[in-house]
Amino acid sequence: MRNVAIIKTTLSYAVALALTSGAALAAEATRAPAGTLADGTAVEVISLTNKQGISARILTYGATLQSLSMPDKHGKTADVLLGYDDLKDYVDHPNYFGVTVGRYANRIAGGAFSIDGKAYQLPLNDKTNSLHGGGKGFDKQVWKVASVKSGPVATLVLTLTSADGDSGYPGKLDSSVTYTLDEAGNLGILFDAKTDKPTIVNMTNHAIFNLGGEGSPDGALGHLLTIPAKAYTPVDEALIPTGERKPVDGSVFDFRQPRRVADGIRDGRDPQIVFGRGYDHNWALDKGLTKTPELAARLEDPVSGRVVEVLTTEPGVQFYAGNFLDGTLVGKGGHLYRMGDGIALEPQKFPDAPNKPNFVSARVDPGKPYHHAMVYRLSVKR
Template sequence: MQLSARPFGVTPDGTPVELYTLTNALGMEADIATYGGALVRLTVPDRNGILADVVLGYDSLDGYLDDCCFFGKLVGRVANRIGGARLVLDGEEYELDRNNGRNHLHGGAGGFHSRVWKAKTVETQAGQALVLRYESPDGEQGYPGNLAVSAIYTLTDDGLRLDFSAATDRTTAVNLTAHPYFNLSGRPGADCLRHVLTIPARRCLETDAELIPTGCLSEVAGTPLDFMDGVAIGARIRQDFVPLKNGGGYDHCYVLDSRSGLRSAASLVEPVSGRGMEVLTTQPCIQFYSGNFIPEGLPGKDGAVYGERSGLCLEPQGFVDAPGHEAFPEVTLRPGEAYRQTILYRFFVK
């Protein structure tokens, strides 16, 4: 595997941003920016061996600076929503940044997605990898504790691996994930509704009209949320079903049936190109988001124009709004503990 770097622009405060390119033996490439740790480009072969970019993004840093969709970025300290932007840890309450109405989303407006990460290269068993590090200070976006975070990108023979780790000097909350938008067709700007999705989960988190979990788990069998046997994303997305109406489509956290080790959380197939992707994770849940709020007419890479459902997200993570629900597995990290999480995007053809 090869790794190269080039300048990708400068932030408004004068911080330089670099774009790293990972290349494997099959010619697949992954471009990763130090701004937000964003996955800018990922090329994957179709059934005829033709490589195409399968993630949404922008040609320049300016797009990522103005981005409202979290295209390709690393998000934290806590991914997804925290109701009322209220975090309670060991009986102490913290007020977080409100950036989603009255709620907190993806670590706040100044979360990890908007920070420049420090980068270096390392050798791993799979080859050369890119290590990104960020030091989040005590009180950032309202979170307690100084948090040291690392994210390691490795382009394997058949996919992209992302390993997170974190440590804190004070009890805090951590639930990291990555936010790439996939479209396996290789046709920029096309919608993702014909992609066939499988999620091995019998339950998802019930949410209210603001997409905040109620604390209950809902059975998906017999509903438009059931992807156990593989269904085209567009087959039921417009059905008269309250959870779909609340999210403007799919924006739901599935609780995986299997809870241990690195295991399959979802698989996705685009039938025309034959490209397929399996998402593996060590986390208990995966959020499926069907790109419902991508602005219409959004300028993307290589002259593409994006719009609603131009791409979809599959985001492995812990239980959403876990600090607000005692019955949910916690996402609390304490001094002396090590946070670790792995996401593997494995590609295949069908």
């Protein structure tokens, strides 16, 4: 019963989204076995499908968005997410493809933070920092299926309880991730959590997109990207934000109008591009923290016509251009993934916010649940 209130709140938004989009046809949700872990734990895959040719596959391992298929302007359907075909590869070669990230997405400097004067230490899994939860994050755990439903909105609700002290984080955290798909092409992902003591939470999805189709030889560098943000948060050499909000005007970080990703990704004259090996930065969205999802980014492939708009209630979005993909990972269909083969747009609180008082707080307290609603709005430009 502990997650019932969270689930009801989450589903109310999804239903409202479907009604406002005019969705009438039923979308389908189905579940099937996906294999077992070495300890015998069973993993499932749940498919959400609508009548417009859009389908999403979600693994209970990591609450992972394993695939997202959609038609192009000629009606040809392709999977637009980097990832793996098999569960075993997600376990043996983790690279955050499509996973639910938590408890804290992105980096925390030194893996250290304090709440009310008490210091906490997280595992260091990114050189001197904690990245995406550190240690055994939410992406490496099997989530429980709480609900699977077909209807005007196909819905999957997954839940996970993280014990007090798990990976160094304080408080027992009851979390849920709700995936929804309607007939208008809205794939919603809603994150909810409640704690029994003060803690920090910053959950997101780490899908990496190639709208030309996963594994297409041209990669994603020719995609057009728009980010409605006047400023971004520059980083130091360890990719930790300095605390500054720097105007994008006149720089390769200005995506207020659609620009090809390739135009600035190798501009070594900007030390920020050197630090990130390309784009691996957080943009401070003009909209800030909002009650309902608003536009954080728009990605378009001019060749296929596929478009994904990312909407979120969170104040920031991390744009990562796959800079650390170096051809050593074999993904779906036997494809080698390289820098620029895909793009992640991760809505979030700002990196290292627990150590930056001037950033929007990531603190969550008992009786004040965490909620993040995001949407991948899919369409085709013909």
